[in-house]
Amino acid sequence: MSGAIVVVGSINADLVLQVARHPHPGETVLGRDSVLMSGGxxxxxxxxxxxxxxxxxMVGAVGSDSTATVALxxxxxxxxxxxxxxxxxxxTGLAVVTLSQDAENSIVVIPGANLAVTVDAVDAARDVIVAAQVCVLQAEIPLPAVARAAQLAHDAGTRVLLNVAPATALPPGTLRLADPLVVNEHEAAVILGRPIDSPADAAADLAALGIASVVITLGSHGAVVxxxxxxTSLPAxxxxxxxxxxxxxxxVGxxxxxLVEGSTILDAAQQAVRVAAASVTRLGAQxxxxxKEEPLP
Structure with missing residues (x-):
């Protein structure tokens, strides 16, 4: 079975540690609870x-350990x-998430099996990539594989949705295949190689690199498209x-x-803001x- 959307990327288990506050360097704090969940x-x-x-x-990989069951x-x-x-x-890839009482998190990621998502692995999945309407990519797998998947998708007429997260400097040629490029303010600054004064200016500067469309997510402040x-600025x-x-x-999801339903990027982003808002009201990622049938904020 192929997908209207193909996601080439990381698969992790998330170990979520709930604490009252994040520890300072060298400090030990007592946690309230822990849970192992699907992530990546x-x-x-x-x-x-x-x-x-x-x-x-999905195009990815898991390890031969018991954690793979949770990750999948x-x-x-x-x-x-x-x-x-x-x-x-x-x-299997593992993310250790420390979640504080004010809902802020810090995350350490161990790539594990995600490093096996190589150019060869992407080539082995070529048929499903070129058959999709949208190819979604991030940066938690080896970057040559990201670049290869983007090129395969673009050459076949599959739309490339590129989320440069975690922040990294992808080749300009790969960035120009994105339609849209989705980044937060920090990721935008890394790509541009400088601090950004405003999301609007950052979006314009990214577009000036030859990127067809840009979405900058702003957390509790919404997004700009x-x-x-x-x-257009979208409120949270x-x-x-x-x-x-x-x-x-x-x-991003x-x-x-x-987009596969035929929405414009702006209309799809308006709905995505609502989905993201719903997600932060519950524990965990996935x-x-x-x-689909649930009401949204």
Whole structure:
């Protein structure tokens, strides 16, 4: 089964540690609880899109350890096609998430099996990539694989939704394949090589690099969208946050789902803001993502 959306990216298990506040360097604090959940930017985005009714295929890898079962659980539950997710020797990717009482998080990621998502792995999944309407990419797998998947998709007429997260400096040629490029303010600054004065200016400067469309996510301040030379600011929805983990991935997955339904980037982003807002009201990443029939803020 191929997908209208193909996500080429990371699959992790998330170890979420709940604490009253984040420890200072050298300090030990007592936590309130811990839970092991499905995660990884690629898997998160795939689940977010699938829960909204999109047909999604995943290209990634998990390890031969018991953690793989947890890492794949959310994808399986959402009905994502896992044909191109092999089990490789070694450990599954792991993210350790420290979640404070004010809903802010800090995250350490151990790539594990995600390092096996190489150019060769992308080439092996070529058929599903070129058959999709939208190819979603991030930066938690080796960057040559990201560049290869973007090029394969673009050459086949598959739309490339590129989320440069975590922040990294991808080749300009790869960035120019994005339509849209989705980044937060920090990621935009890394790409531009300087601090940004305003999201609007950053979006314009990114577009000046030859990128067709740009979305900059602003957390509790919403997002800005630059499409067809027109810049639009989208306000955030007012909610009481419980856990911001994976909110950006919820946005990207919802954006991809909107695009395969035929929405403009602006309309899809408006819906994605609502999906991301819903996600922060619940604990975890994938477990917090709304299903298609659920009401949104």
């Amino acid at each position: 930017k690629g898997a998160n985005q795939a689940v977010a899109a699938a829960r909204l009714g999109a047909r999604v295929a 659980a959310g994808l399986r539950d959402a009905g994502v096609d896992l044909t191109h997710v092999p089990t490789v020797p070694g450990t 630059l499409e067809g030379g027109r810049l 929805r007012m909610v009481v946050p419980r856990d911001t983990t994976g909110a950006g991935d919820a946005f 919802a954006l991809a789902a909107g 477990a917090s993502y709304p299903w």
